[in-house]
Amino acid sequence: MIKLFDWSGKRAKPPDGARLYAIGDIHGAAACLDDLLAKIEADAGGLDLAQLIFLGDYVDRGPDSKAVIDRLVEIKSDYPEAIFLKGNHEAAMLNFLANPDRAMEWIDWGGDQTMRSYGLDGVLTRSGDELSAALGEALPDTHREFFKDLALKHIAGDYLFVHAGIRPGVPIDEQEEEDLLWIRRRFHDAPAAERPAYTVVHGHHPTAKPVDAGWRIGVDTGACWSGSLTAVCLHGATRKFISTGR
Secondary structure, eight states: OEEEEOOOSOOOOOSTTOEEEEEOOOTTOHHHHHHHHHHHHHHHTSGGGSEEEEOSOOSSSSSOHHHHHHHHHHHHHHOTTOEEBOOHHHHHHHHHHHOGGGOTHHIIIIIHHHHHHTTOOOTTTSOHHHHHHHHHHHSOHHHHHHHHTOBSEEEETTEEEESSOOOTTSOGGGOOHHHHHHOOHHHHTOOGGGSOSSEEEEOSSOOSSOEEOSSEEEOOOOHHHHSOOEEEEEETTEEEEEESOO
8 A cells, every 4th residue: 555645844855866765663574575675666666766774673573584684685785775773673682692691581572483483493491591592503694794784873864764763852963772772652752842853764663554743754563463564755855655465
């Protein structure tokens, strides 16, 4: 489904001539990712005419996180201008790899599905140290590099792209990683005086439909549960959402 929004507020724009597609939380929904990329390719007239911006949370919960990362690694190679942001689930996974005893909660957040997608078994019966070591061995070098290179934010024209949001009233260059990856209500309910000069495009908070609140755009539509993976297309002064499964 493609839905066009005529927004009468501030006319935020990407850089001149740019056609940006910001893609929400994938969470292991590899089939949805392929479907959405096909829709974007058709909308843009080819992926080489679009700039793809992925907003994080590629792993966990869904059935095939490994296939998602395989596809994103391929995109990163084929389209060097693509942007890949870190989500809180990638941060949790990396924390588990580095210090499993202090990051076991990742398993309950969908890390068990991620490990199974990488071929690990006995996920609920093995120790954290054993699982962390096994996952480290199972990760291809290309995946390890992909996770290491994830950015925390991206600015293009009048838009700021980030996984979760920002802490209201704090300058962009002083934002902390914790807020960029995890913040919810404090950001969503920010009073007008504390909102940034940029229009913020984010994921992290799943909703039944994408959200255009004027000053912020949310594109997490819970793909791993709903089958609906969403991107927002930003071109000139227009915005439109493209979703799978609707």
